[in-house]
Amino acid sequence: MKIQNSKSSFLIPAITLAVILSGCFATYQDSGNKSVFTSLNNCQSFTDQTDPNSTPYKLCPGTAGYQLILRKVAAGRKSIEILSDSQQSFPLNYxxxxxxxxxxxGEQAEWRIAHSSTGTQPVALIAEIHAHENPDEPDQVTTIYLAVAKVSATESCVTDVIEQQGFSRAQLQQLADKAQQRACIGMPPH
Known part of the structure; x- marks a missing residue:
């Protein structure tokens, strides 16, 4: 019968646990991206002359040559379109x-901006969507969703929708910084 040394019997599991935990608590590598916030209230109003209904829309300031269009969609709701620096429009269809x-x-949009030797480029947009999902109290905001969209000159679309509650700003920015590698989402799960 072999008796184990009590110190070594605890040492191996302790080292194993430390290795496992170091992977679980690895710190986020800062992408170097920065945030720029732009107002969704300080926008110019226009009327689309090509629309037979002459639907008004608002053109909002953006960053790095990009702008946002706020346009009414079904039942008076407004959604955002990203207008690229080449004037190509990408509806986000919230x-x-x-x-x-x-x-x-919400009142503002958060742009995630990448800096490189060629300049600055938006890589993601984060917007708050205040949902009124209780038909018995239609004026009450029941959930605030955060919509993350990837942004590029050739494709911009919503990649992630999360509930604001329980999600930190740092986690949201990490998600947005990875939006370029994520697929566009389709219909909502709810």
Whole structure:
């Protein structure tokens, strides 16, 4: 019968646990991306002359040559379109990918900006969607969703929709910084 040394019997599991925990608590490598916040309230109003209904829209300031268009969609809700620096428009269709219920937009958009030797380039957009999902109290905001969209000159779309509650700003920015590698989402799960 072999008796183990009590110190060595605890040492191996302790080292194993330390290795496992170091992987679980690895710190996020800063992508170097920075945030720029732009207002969704300080926008110029226009009317689309090509629209037979003459639907008004708002053009909001963005960053690095990009702008945002706020346009009314079904039932008076507004969604965002990203207008690239080459004037190509990318509708984000929040009414189809975030919630089909009534909603309104938050007061600002957060752009995640990458800096390189060629300049600055938006890589993601984060917007708050205030959903009114209780039909018995239609004016009450029931959930605030955070919609993350990847942004590029050739494709911009919503990649992630999360509930604001329980999600830190740092976690949200990490998610946005990875949006370029994520697929566009389709219909909402709710």
């Amino acid at each position: 009414q189809a990918v975030v919630t089909r219920q009534m909603f309104h937009l």
